[in-house]
Amino acid sequence: MAISSALRRAPWAAACGLLASRSSWRVHPPQGHRAEFSAPLSFLYGPQPGAAADAHLLRVINYEISCAQLDCKKRDWAKELGERFPFEIQDKEGTNRITLTRRDQKERIEVEVFLPSPADSVEQNGEQKDRVEDDNRQGHASNAAANQYYIPLVVKIHKGPASWLEISCRSYPDELAIESLAFGPREESVDSSDIEAKISNLPEEFEQAFHSYLKSRAISSDVTNFLHAYMINKECHEYLAWLRKLKGLIKR
Template sequence: MALTSVVRRSASRIAPLILRISTGGSHRCTHLHQSSPILTAVNHSSPNTFTRSFPSFIHHYSSKPSSDGALLRVIESEIKFAEDSQDGEEVEEVPKGFPFQIEDNPGQQAITLTRELEGETVTAEVFMPDLVTGEEQDDDGNDVEGEGRGNQSSIPLVVKVSKNGGPYLEFSCTAYPDEITIDSLTVKDPKNSEDQIAYEGPDFADLDENLQKAFHKYLEIRGIKPSVTNFLHGYMVDKDSREYIAWLKKLEKFVES
C-alpha cells in the first residue's frame, strides 16, 4: 500500500471525537409528605400545638440524566462512522522477510519489535503516528502542497542495541516517508543508579557528518531502514484506528451502565 494513500485515507478516519450536546436535562424529585403520628396524637391532646408535616426521605430520581442519552447517541454515531471507514480497507500484512518479531498488545499505544543478530539484541518501541495530509491552504482557501518534514507524517521510535545484558546504545528516531532521522544517541548502563546523572554526549546533529552517516548505516544493518519504517507507518495507522474504536466502545459501555 502506498504510504501517501494510507495517510490520506486515515486522516478522516481517525479524526478526533467532538461532542456537542445541545440538550440539557433537569432532575426532579417528588417529596412525599406524611403527617407525623406523634404530632397527630399531640395535636389531639393539645389543641394549641401547631400541626407539622415532615417530608419522608423517599426521593424519586430519573435513572439517568437526559444529557447522557444525547451523549450516548453521539458516541454510537461516531463508532458507526469509524467502523464504516474501516470496511473495505486493506489490512497491513507483515511483508515477507520482515526482520523483526512484532509484539502488539491491544490497548497499548506502542508496539515492540525484537530481533537477535550476531550476539546482539535489537529492540524498538514504535509509537502512534503523527498524521498530516501534506497539504495546506493558502489565504484564498486553495490547497497547496506542503513542503518540509513539518508537513510529513511520521512515527517516533526508540531503538536499543544491547550485548549480553551490558551497556547498550539507545537511539531516539523519527521515521518519515522514505527517511529516518536520528534525534539523539546515548550510551546507557543498566548497572548505573537512576540517581546518577550520566553524560549523554552532544546533540546528534552536532556530531561530525561522517559519524552521523556511520550511525545511520549502523541502524540500517540492524533493520531500521525505510523499507521497514514505511510498512510501520501503515501498520500504526491501522492500530490507531483499532484502538480508537475500542476506546469509543469503552466510553459507550461506561455511559450506558
C-alpha cells in the same frame, strides 16, 4: 490510500481532544431557594435533562463508531509481510506502542514504535517555516504536507548482558530523522550527560554514519514504510475500542 484515509480522521488525536474538552464541563447548582423552585413541575413527567444529554452523547459516539469502522481495516500482517520481515512483532491491545525484536549475531535489537504524533511547526533543522524564500515556498509547502505527522521510534541494541546503545528517531513519511543517542550500562557514579547526546549537537557525519548503522540492522525504508501503515491502522483500532468502552459506560 488506506493510510491517508485513516490519518485524515486523526482518531487518537480526536479522542484526546474529546477527553480534554469534556474535562472542562461543570454542573452549576441553582442559586438560592427561589431559583430552585422556579422550574416547572413538568420535569416529573418528561425525560430528565441528564437523559437527554446522555442520548445526545450516545448519538455522537455511535456516529464516531460508524466512521471508525469504515476507516479501520482488518489486515493479515503475517500474510502480507511473509517470512522476509526481519523482526518479530509484539502488539498488545490497549497500548500506544508495539515492540519489534530480532537477534543479529551477538546483538539483540528491540525497536519501540509509538502511535503517530503531529509534526512540530518548526523545521527539522531548527529554522522557522516563515524564513523560507518566496521562490521555495511551493516546494516547502508540499514537504510540510508530507511531514504533517511522524512516528517515534526508539531503537535499543543490546551488546552482551549489560551494555546497550539506544537511538531515538522520528520516522516521517519520507525520512528518518535521528534525534538523540545514549549508551550504557548506566552507573550511579556516571552523569547522564556523559552517555546521552542530541545528534544535532554532533558533527553531521555522525548522523550519516548512524543512518548506515541502523540500515545495517534492518531499520530500512521498507521497514519504516510498513511501520507507518501498521501504526496508523493500530491507531484506528485503538480509537474504535476506546469508543466502544466509552459507549458501554454511558449506557449504564
